[in-house]
Amino acid sequence: MKHTISVTVENKFGVLARVSGLFSSRGYNIDSLAVGETENPAVSRMTIVVKGDDKILAQVIKQLNKLIDVIDVIDLRTGSYVSRELMLVKVKCSARKRTEVLEIANVFRAKTVDISHESLILLITGTEEKVQAFKQLMEQFGIMELTRTGKVAMLRESNNENRDDTELN
Amino acid sequence: MKLSGAEIFIECLRKEKVDTMFGYPGGVVIPLFDKLFDANDIHFVLTRHEQAAAHAADGYARATGKTGVCLATSGPGATNLVTGIATAYMDSIPMVAFTGQVAMPLIGTDAFQEADITGITRPITKHNFLVSDTSKIADVISDAFYIASTGRPGPVLVDLPKDVSSGKIDFEWPEKPNVPMGYRINKKADSAEVILAADAINKSEKPLIYAGGGIIISNAHKELLTLAETINAPVTTTLMGLGGFPASNPLWVGMPGMHGTYTANMAFTECDLIVAVGARFDDRVTGKIEGFAPNAKIVHIDTDPAAIAKIVDVDIPVVGDAKAVLIQLIKQIKHRRPNGWNKTIEKMKKEHPVCYNYSSEIIKPQYVVEQIYMITKGEAIITTEVGQNQMFAALYYLFDKPRRFISSGGLGTMGYGFPAAIGAQIGKPDATVFDIAGDGSIQMNIQELATAVEQKLPVNIAILNNKYLGMVRQWQEMFYKKRYSSTDINVQPDFVKLAESYGAHGIRVENPDDVSDAIKEAISIKKPVILDFIVDREENVWPMVAPGAAISEVMEGKKL
Numbered sequence: 001m002k003h004t005i006s007v008t009v010e011n012k013f014g015v016l017a018r019v020s021g022l023f024s025s026r027g028y029n030i031d032s033l034a035v036g037e038t039e040n041p042a043v044s045r046m047t048i049v050v051k052g053d054d055k056i057l058a059q060v061i062k063q064l065n066k067l068i069d070v071i072d073v074i075d076l077r078t079g080s081y082v083s084r085e086l087m088l089v090k091v092k093c094s095a096r097k098r099t100e101v102l103e104i105a106n107v108f109r110a111k112t113v114d115i116s117h118e119s120l121i122l123l124i125t126g127t128e129e130k131v132q133a134f135k136q137l138m139e140q141f142g143i144m145e146l147t148r149t150g151k152v153a154m155l156r157e158s159n160n161e162n163r164d165d166t167e168l169n
Numbered sequence: 170m171k172l173s174g175a176e177i178f179i180e181c182l183r184k185e186k187v188d189t190m191f192g193y194p195g196g197v198v199i200p201l202f203d204k205l206f207d208a209n210d211i212h213f214v215l216t217r218h219e220q221a222a223a224h225a226a227d228g229y230a231r232a233t234g235k236t237g238v239c240l241a242t243s244g245p246g247a248t249n250l251v252t253g254i255a256t257a258y259m260d261s262i263p264m265v266a267f268t269g270q271v272a273m274p275l276i277g278t279d280a281f282q283e284a285d286i287t288g289i290t291r292p293i294t295k296h297n298f299l300v301s302d303t304s305k306i307a308d309v310i311s312d313a314f315y316i317a318s319t320g321r322p323g324p325v326l327v328d329l330p331k332d333v334s335s336g337k338i339d340f341e342w343p344e345k346p347n348v349p350m351g352y353r354i355n356k357k358a359d360s361a362e363v364i365l366a367a368d369a370i371n372k373s374e375k376p377l378i379y380a381g382g383g384i385i386i387s388n389a390h391k392e393l394l395t396l397a398e399t400i401n402a403p404v405t406t407t408l409m410g411l412g413g414f415p416a417s418n419p420l421w422v423g424m425p426g427m428h429g430t431y432t433a434n435m436a437f438t439e440c441d442l443i444v445a446v447g448a449r450f451d452d453r454v455t456g457k458i459e460g461f462a463p464n465a466k467i468v469h470i471d472t473d474p475a476a477i478a479k480i481v482d483v484d485i486p487v488v489g490d491a492k493a494v495l496i497q498l499i500k501q502i503k504h505r506r507p508n509g510w511n512k513t514i515e516k517m518k519k520e521h522p523v524c525y526n527y528s529s530e531i532i533k534p535q536y537v538v539e540q541i542y543m544i545t546k547g548e549a550i551i552t553t554e555v556g557q558n559q560m561f562a563a564l565y566y567l568f569d570k571p572r573r574f575i576s577s578g579g580l581g582t583m584g585y586g587f588p589a590a591i592g593a594q595i596g597k598p599d600a601t602v603f604d605i606a607g608d609g610s611i612q613m614n615i616q617e618l619a620t621a622v623e624q625k626l627p628v629n630i631a632i633l634n635n636k637y638l639g640m641v642r643q644w645q646e647m648f649y650k651k652r653y654s655s656t657d658i659n660v661q662p663d664f665v666k667l668a669e670s671y672g673a674h675g676i677r678v679e680n681p682d683d684v685s686d687a688i689k690e691a692i693s694i695k696k697p698v699i700l701d702f703i704v705d706r707e708e709n710v711w712p713m714v715a716p717g718a719a720i721s722e723v724m725e726g727k728k729l
Binding site: 009010013014017018021022025055058059062063065066067068069070071072 | 301351352
C-alpha cells in the first residue's frame with residue numbers, strides 16, 4: 001500500500017541526507033520524494049510516497065518526528081488533499097506519427113516542449129493516475145527517455161472528504 | 170571584543186558548566202588544545218585512543234547524570250570515536266563529541282586527515298552539526314548541549330573546521346538559547362492516557378512492572394518504588410534499568426530476557442498486565458514475539474513515542490517523562506493488596522534462584538562477582554565489558570541504587586568497561602569502581618592503563634580469565650557442536666606483568682580461597698589494579714533462553 005506524507009523541515013545543510021538515511025537505515029521503501037523551499041526560505045517541504053502497511057507508516061511518521069530538523073509530518077490520508085506530478089517524456093516520433101501523438105497529447109493537455117525529426121518531448125502535469133495513463137499510451141510509439149518529479153501534495157482548506165480530485169486547469 | 174573560535178569554544182563549555190572532558194589531540198585541533206592548556210577550570214583527561222575517550226565520556230555521563238564531553242581530531246581521530254558514539258546512541262546517553270575538521274575550503278577535496286564525520290555519524294547521533302563559520306560556534310554548542318541532554322538523551326556531534334576555530338571575530342553572546350523549531354520534549358502525559366492506564370492497573374489481577382533505563386535517565390526510582398509498593402506488583406528491571414529498583418526489595422524478580430531470571434521471564438508469561446516504564450521491549454527481553462506475554466495487556470510509558478508499539482502492540486500508550494508520568498499515575502491508582510499472584514511469584518523466586526555450582530578447586534566466575542558484591546556491600550560502581558562477564562555481573566551483583574551499573578546494553582561493545590570505569594571514577598572520585606571484564610574484552614582498550622595511572626585512579630579491573638571469547642564459545646558449544654572457531658584466545662599477555670609495565674598493580678588469583686583477599690587488597694591499593702582471576706574455562710551463563718525461543722522456555726543449566 002502506498003501512503004503520501006508531507007514533511008516540513010528546516011532548510012539546513014544535510015537535511016535531505018538525514019531523511020533519506022532514516023528511510024534506508026530502517027528499511028522503509030520510498031516510492032518517490034520531491035522537495036523544495038516553501039514560502040519561508042528557512043523551511044522546505046518534502047512530499048514522500050512510502051510503500052508499506054499501516055504499522056510501518058506509523059513508525060515512519062514517528063521516526064521522522066524524532067529528527068531535530070523535521071518540523072512537522074502530515075499523513076495526507078487524514079484529510080482530502082491535492083496532489084500533482086510532472087513528467088517529461090521523449091517519444092520516438094517521425095513526421096508520419098506526429099499527428100497521432102499530438103492528438104493524444106492534446107486530450108491530456110500535455111505540452112510539446114521540444115521537437116526534432118525523430119522525436120518529441122512532451123510535458124505533462126496531473127494526478128498520478130493521469131500521468132501514468134499518458135505514459136502507457138506513449139509506450140506504443142516508443143519512449144526514448146522519461147523523467148518524473150514524484151508527487152507534490154497539499155491538504156485542502158475545505159475539509160470536504162468526498163470531493164473528487166478534479167482537474168481545474 | 171575580538172575572540173578566536175577556540176576562545177569562544179572554551180567559553181561555551183564553561184557556560185554549559187563542563188568541568189571535565191576526554192580526548193586526544195591532532196593537527197586540526199591544536200588551536201583548541203592551545204586554549205585548553207590555559208583553562209585550569211576544565212579537567213582535560215588525555216586517553217590513549219579516541220574510542221576510549223568516547224567511552225570514558227559515556228561512563229562519566231552514566232555515573233553522574235551530566236553530559237559527557239569528548240574531543241578528537243579530524244579523519245582517523247573522528248572515525249575512532251564512531252564505536253563510542255554508537256554505544257552512547259543505543260543506550261540514550263547524553264554526550265557531546267567535538268571533532269576537528271579540515272578547513273572549510275578543503276572540505277570535499279580528500280584532504281589530509283579528512284573524513285565526512287557528519288555523514289558517517291548521521292545514523293548514530295541524535296543530531297550533528299558542521300560549524301561553517303566562527304560566528305555560529307556559540308549557537309551550535311548551546312543547541313548541541315540542549316539536544317544531547319533533554320527529552321530522550323543521545324550523543325550529538327559538533328564538527329569544527331580548523332579555520333573556524335582559528336578565525337577571529339568581534340563576538341557578542343547570543344541573548345537567548347536557540348531552541349530548534351521541530352524539537353519537542355514530552356514531559357507530562359495527556360491526562361486521558363494516564364486515566365486509562367490507571368484504570369487498567371486498578372482492574373488487573375496479575376500486574377507486572379517492567380522498568381528500563383528510562384527510570385535512571387529520568388531520576389524516577391523513588392516514584393517507581395512508590396508505584397510498586399502501592400499496587401504490590403512484582404518488578405523486573407532490564408540490564409539498563411538495574412539499580413532503578415532496589416534488588417533487595419522483595420517485589421524484585423530480577424532481570425528478564427535471554428539471560429534473565431526464571432521468575433522474571435515467567436512473570437511476563439503469566440501476567441495479565443505489563444506496566445512498561447522507560448523500557449523498549451528489546452529483542453533480548455522479548456524473545457520470540459509470538460510467545461511474548463500471551464495473556465497481558467500492555468501499558469507503555471515512554472518519553473519517545475517512536476519506542477511505543479515499535480516491537481509489540483501496545484494497548485495503552487502513555488507519552489511522557491517517566492518521573493512526571495509516574496507522579497500523575499500514582500495519584501490515580503488504588504492500593505492493591507498482595508494476592509495469589511504475589512504468592513506464585515514468591516514461590517517461583519524460592520524454587521528457581523539464580524545459582525551455580527561452587528567449586529573449591531577451580532575459581533568459578535560467578536564466585537568472583539559474588540565476592541566483589543559482598544566485600545563492597547553492593548555499594549560499588551560496576552562497569553562491565555560484554556559477553557559472559559557482563560551477564561555474570563548483571564546476575565550476581567545486586568544493585569539497590571541507580572547509576573551504579575554501567576554497561577553497554579544496546580550496542581554490546583567489548584572494550585567499553587575499562588574506559589567507562591575511568592570516566593565513572595573521575596565523575597565519582599570517592600566511589601569504589603570495578604570493571605568486570607573478560608580476557609578478550611580487556612585487551613581492546615588495555616592501553617588505557619596509561620590513562621588510569623596518569624590520572625591516579627584507583628579503578629579495579631576484575632578479569633574473569635577463561636582464555637576464551639566466552640559468550641561466543643557458549644553458543645558454539647550449545648548450537649554448533651563445540652566447534653570453537655576463532656574463540657580460543659589462550660595466547661594472551663601476562664596481565665600482572667602488563668599492569669606493572671604501565672606502573673599499575675597486578676594480582677593473579679588461581680585459587681578460590683584467595684579470591685576475597687585479593688579483592689580486599691585491590692580496593693586498599695590507591696592505584697589502578699588488575700585482578701587476573703584464572704577461572705573455569707567452560708563455565709556457561711545460566712539461565713538462558715535460546716535464540717528464537719519464547720522467554721517461557723528458560724534453560725537453567727545442570728545443578729549438581
